[in-house]
Amino acid sequence: MRVLVTGSAGFIGYHLGRRLLAEGHAVTGLDAFSDYYDVGLKRARHADLANRPGFTPVEGRLETPGLLRDLLTGMKPEIVVHLAAQAGVRYSLENPQAYADSNLTGSFNLLEAVRANPVRHLLLASTSSAYGGNTALPFRETDRAVSPLTFYAATKLAMEAMAHSYSHLFGIPTTAFRFFTVYGPWGRPDMALFLFTRKILAGEPIEVFAGGAAERDFTYIDDLVEAVRRLVDAVPPLPGEGEPVGPEDTLSPSAAYRLVNIGGGRPVRLDAMIDTLERALGRPAERILKPLPPGDVPRTQASTELLRRLVGAVPETPITTGIPAFVTWYRDYYAAR
Numbered sequence: 001m002r003v004l005v006t007g008s009a010g011f012i013g014y015h016l017g018r019r020l021l022a023e024g025h026a027v028t029g030l031d032a033f034s035d036y037y038d039v040g041l042k043r044a045r046h047a048d049l050a051n052r053p054g055f056t057p058v059e060g061r062l063e064t065p066g067l068l069r070d071l072l073t074g075m076k077p078e079i080v081v082h083l084a085a086q087a088g089v090r091y092s093l094e095n096p097q098a099y100a101d102s103n104l105t106g107s108f109n110l111l112e113a114v115r116a117n118p119v120r121h122l123l124l125a126s127t128s129s130a131y132g133g134n135t136a137l138p139f140r141e142t143d144r145a146v147s148p149l150t151f152y153a154a155t156k157l158a159m160e161a162m163a164h165s166y167s168h169l170f171g172i173p174t175t176a177f178r179f180f181t182v183y184g185p186w187g188r189p190d191m192a193l194f195l196f197t198r199k200i201l202a203g204e205p206i207e208v209f210a211g212g213a214a215e216r217d218f219t220y221i222d223d224l225v226e227a228v229r230r231l232v233d234a235v236p237p238l239p240g241e242g243e244p245v246g247p248e249d250t251l252s253p254s255a256a257y258r259l260v261n262i263g264g265g266r267p268v269r270l271d272a273m274i275d276t277l278e279r280a281l282g283r284p285a286e287r288i289l290k291p292l293p294p295g296d297v298p299r300t301q302a303s304t305e306l307l308r309r310l311v312g313a314v315p316e317t318p319i320t321t322g323i324p325a326f327v328t329w330y331r332d333y334y335a336a337r
């Protein structure tokens with residue numbers, strides 16, 4: 001397959017790119033190397049992909065007029081996996097413009113490019129944050145009471161809605177994922193596990209929100225990549241070929257637009273996550289307890305029913321395995337620099 005992965009220098013894009021290349025697919029990876037976090041880490045991920053046969057790197061921004069259209073016209077991908085975004089819940093309170101540019105304008109440009117160059121399957125990354133704070137647990141794809149608490153969540157909900165309409169209007173088989181707190185080797189420096197690891201090793205205190213009682217549905221990167229990879233092949237049929245398309249059909253395996261949670265469904269308390277990290281590092285953390293910041297939700301939990309229905313049971317790596325794997329990578333990566 002010819003696959004375009006946007007955000008290929010990002011945490012998830014890098015891992016998905018590796019997986020697709022290992023299977024022998026031709027992967028074009030687009031990334032802008034935005035400076036939201038350590039650009040050196042993004043360059044290292046892309047350099048690693050570039051060492052593997054079948055990879056074509058492209059540096060550019062989604063918002064650049066004509067860039068995506070020309071790229072798709074030239075490479076004619078069968079599959080597009082759209083992961084590039086301004087991610088992060090808290091930063092959206094500081095710099096909403098970055099979210100409007102990448103997640104709204106950028107995603108719109110991608111949809112227009114796909115409309116002009118039809119693909120077999122378009123897959124896009126949304127977030128558990130889209131559920132917001134008022135949703136009953138576990139979060140289900142059919143929940144209507146979504147309440148975006150941050151502009152990040154609002155831009156991702158808007159992206160989902162844009163993709164749903166394009167899928168419906170132009171017959172683009174589309175799957176939107178809602179990812180739940182993904183972690184693992186080569187992870188994101190702005191996320192709690194990475195931040196805590198750096199601070200504990202530097203002997204600095206860590207800030208623990210909601211007194212450690214916040215719960216997150218931590219999803220190990222390899223499990224997420226396995227789910228995404230299987231969903232790439234689980235193409236929704238075109239409208240007219242299967243069941244009728246509409247919001248009621250988001251749970252139907254034959255809808256042309258699908259929304260699918262990717263998470264383990266087993267939330268972990270933040271203080272239990274830190275206990276596991278302390279054991280993996282062999283060092284205690286100095287914890288400063290803080291209230292939950294604005295925009296953060298107290299707990300997340302994915303309903304995994306639809307995911308299992310579509311692609312079967314996906315491995316669920318526990319944090320007692322996943323966190324030590326992250327720590328091993330972290331020590332090796334920074335020891336070499």
Ligand code: NAD
Nearest residue numbers: 007009010011012032033034061062084085102125179182
């Ligand atoms: P990441 O920040 O590591 O990767 C995103 C990549 O997109 C970065 O390399 C960045 O340089 C690139 N990018 C940003 N704006 C761009 C633009 N305008 N043009 C081109 N490239 C651009 O994030 P990630 O953790 O790999 O997340 C991938 C996707 O999954 C994102 O859409 C994110 O919102 C979503 N997501 C991630 C998580 C998680 O826990 N990691 C959870 C929910 C949703």
